[in-house]
Amino acid sequence: MSAPQVLPSLPPETFPAGSRAALPIVLGYLPIGFAFGVLAKTAGFSVAEVGLMSLLVYAGSSQFIGAEMFAAGAAFPAIVSTTFLVNLRHLLLSTALLPSFRQNRPAVNALLSYGITDETFAVNASLLRGRPIGPAFVAGLHVTSQASWIAASMAGALAGGIATNQEALGLDFALSAMFIGLLVPHLRGEGAGSRQIAALVAAVIAVAMGLLGEPSWGVIVATVVAATVGVMIR
Incomplete structure (x- = not known):
């Protein structure tokens, strides 16, 4: 007879608890967001435009791709279609988290879904395991994560030409390193x-x-x- 599988207890359903759960994401977002800010500034974006992109788009890989395509002079439809394809995975991420969000009102879920990234999905999935939880925890996780991303990207843009060599600083590998860090515990x-x-x-x-x-x-x-x-x- 096999031993029953014991799931970790649910975190407190509070905004501060979600913010605490976001700490690993924040530590990963700081170097990656900084690298994006440097890249976007080099591509011709202003500090305000970098901040708005991180606020309104909020998709790390798509932001990197969009900035690089903009710098290369790509047409607007090409940039939009490429970033759309890259972000299609969010449909799968949102569907996988639906059992934990099902009890919330649709309007609340629409707001929460805006903060779903690869990293916040990984934390939500590992802690919730499909079990329902109130929106306050998820909001704390998402808001804290995005705030750190916006701050880091604007800091990179402000640094401007000071840190143009991303490879020398290891910033070009920051995104891959964070994904590896999120994956390994699940293996x-x-x-x-x-x-x-x-x-x-x-x-x-x-x-x-x-x-x-x-x-x-x-x-x-x-x-x-x-x-x-x-x-x-x-």
Whole structure:
């Protein structure tokens, strides 16, 4: 007879508790947001425009891509369509969190969904495990995370030409490092075998499609296939 699986207790349903849960995200966002601010400033954005982009768009990878395409002189429709493809994964992230948000009013969920990123999804998913929780905790997590992203990106823009060499500072690897830090804890513990296989499948597909020149679609395809494989072998 197998031992019952014990889930960690739910965090307090308060805004401060959500803010505390955001600390690992904040620590990751500071160097990445700073790197984006430097890149955007170099691409010709003002400090105010960098802040508005982090407030209204709030999608790290899409912001990097958008700034780089803007600097390269890409047409506006091309920038919009590319960032749209990159952000399609948010449909999957939102769907996965729905069981925890289902008891909230639609208007509340619409506001909470604005703060869903890869990082806030990872924290929500690991703590909630599909169990319902009040909106205050999620709001604390999301607001604190985005505030740190806005502050870091504006700080990078203010630094301007002082820190133009991102590779020398290791800022170009900050985003990858944070994703690795979020992934590794999920590859340990009970039932980790299926998660490890899913992660491996996602990595192989993403790398393969990147080599084929389809990195945007690679994220989406890798997510769908890896999630399907994980469910099948779980």
